Amino acid sequence: MKTVLAQASDPIGVGLAANQVNVLKRLFVTRLEPGAKTNVYINPQIIKRQNKQAKNDHDEDDEPLEGCLSVPRIWAPIDRDWMIRLSWQDRGQKTHERDFDGFEAAVIQHEIDHLDGILFTQRAMEQGKPIYEERGGKLHEVIQP
Numbered sequence: 001m002k003t004v005l006a007q008a009s010d011p012i013g014v015g016l017a018a019n020q021v022n023v024l025k026r027l028f029v030t031r032l033e034p035g036a037k038t039n040v041y042i043n044p045q046i047i048k049r050q051n052k053q054a055k056n057d058h059d060e061d062d063e064p065l066e067g068c069l070s071v072p073r074i075w076a077p078i079d080r081d082w083m084i085r086l087s088w089q090d091r092g093q094k095t096h097e098r099d100f101d102g103f104e105a106a107v108i109q110h111e112i113d114h115l116d117g118i119l120f121t122q123r124a125m126e127q128g129k130p131i132y133e134e135r136g137g138k139l140h141e142v143i144q145p
Contacts, residue, residue: 001029002038013069015107017114020070028111032104041088044112047097048085064103065132065139066110066120073134074142076124080106 001023005016017028027042063077083101086108090096100108110120124131124143131143 002031005029005031005038008069015111016069017111019117020114026115028108028115030104030107030111032107040091041086041108041111042090042093044086044088044108044115046084046109046112047087048083048099049081050083052079052082064106066106068110068120070114071119071121074121074131075134075139076120076131077129078106078110078120078123079127079129080109084108 001016001018001021004021005013008016012034014032015028015030018025025042026044027040028044029038029040031038065075066078067073067075082105083099084105085097085099087095087097113120113123121131123129128145130141130145132139133142134140
């Protein structure tokens with residue numbers, strides 16, 4: 001899994017769930033920047049959530065877009081909890097618990113969705129968000145809310 005994630009370059013992958021590569025285990029890996037350490041999360045469970053901080057003066061166009069290695073060239077703004085507390089095991093079966101926020105929390109929620117059989121496109125539709133397809137380096141709305 002680490003190799004698959006490291007080789008993802010267009011776009012660069014930041015997370016990969018085991019079931020995306022036909023490994024039927026409840027685990028995922030993350031690597032938030034190229035060359036950074038790859039983190040392994042086994043039997044992850046979100047045990048606390050905090051909604052996003054109040055939005056200042058920005059509109060929906062300012063929301064970051066989420067993509068997925070399993071759905072190439074498709075993007076959508078997804079509302080994710082701003083902060084989560086995660087419980088998981090490492091490869092040595094030691095249990096950990098830690099708070100994550102911002103981008104890292106979003107990546108973890110995305111990967112746990114994969115483990116639960118949910119794609120970000122389903123989240124977009126549930127949240128009434130547009131879905132975009134990247135063609136020729138530009139985004140084209142393919143599903144309107």
